[in-house]
Amino acid sequence: MKICKKCGAELLDEAKFCHICGSPTETKEEEFVIDSENLIEKIKEIIHEGNVTKITIKDEKDKVLLEIPVTVGFIGVLLAPWLAALGTIAALAARCKIIVEKKE
Ligand SMILES: [Zn+2]
Numbered sequence: 001m002k003i004c005k006k007c008g009a010e011l012l013d014e015a016k017f018c019h020i021c022g023s024p025t026e027t028k029e030e031e032f033v034i035d036s037e038n039l040i041e042k043i044k045e046i047i048h049e050g051n052v053t054k055i056t057i058k059d060e061k062d063k064v065l066l067e068i069p070v071t072v073g074f075i076g077v078l079l080a081p082w083l084a085a086l087g088t089i090a091a092l093a094a095r096c097k098i099i100v101e102k103k104e
Pocket residue numbers: 004005006007008009018019020021022023
């Protein structure tokens with residue numbers, strides 16, 4: 001038996017989506033700690049790898065600085081304002097944590 005991470009419903013083991021709230025059950029998280037000068041390049045790399053649903057940027061004290069909801073076709077025009085925001089973060093923080101949520 002699996003439990004939906006979003007709404008807590010009990011799910012069948014083979015379920016790919018929650019039957020209550022519809023969120024995918026097979027998400028996993030990866031965490032990176034990087035120097036902020038590499039932040040933008042790393043984010044671009046992560047997005048180009050695909051299957052990403054959300055990227056969260058935190059500072060070294062685990063304070064959330066930015067949450068980027070990644071949707072289909074999230075490249076180019078849609079990405080540009082986020083890159084500007086990331087540039088601001090990179091200028092303020094020496095090191096950042098990147099938490100990447102992915103569909104499996
Ligand atoms: Zn659910």
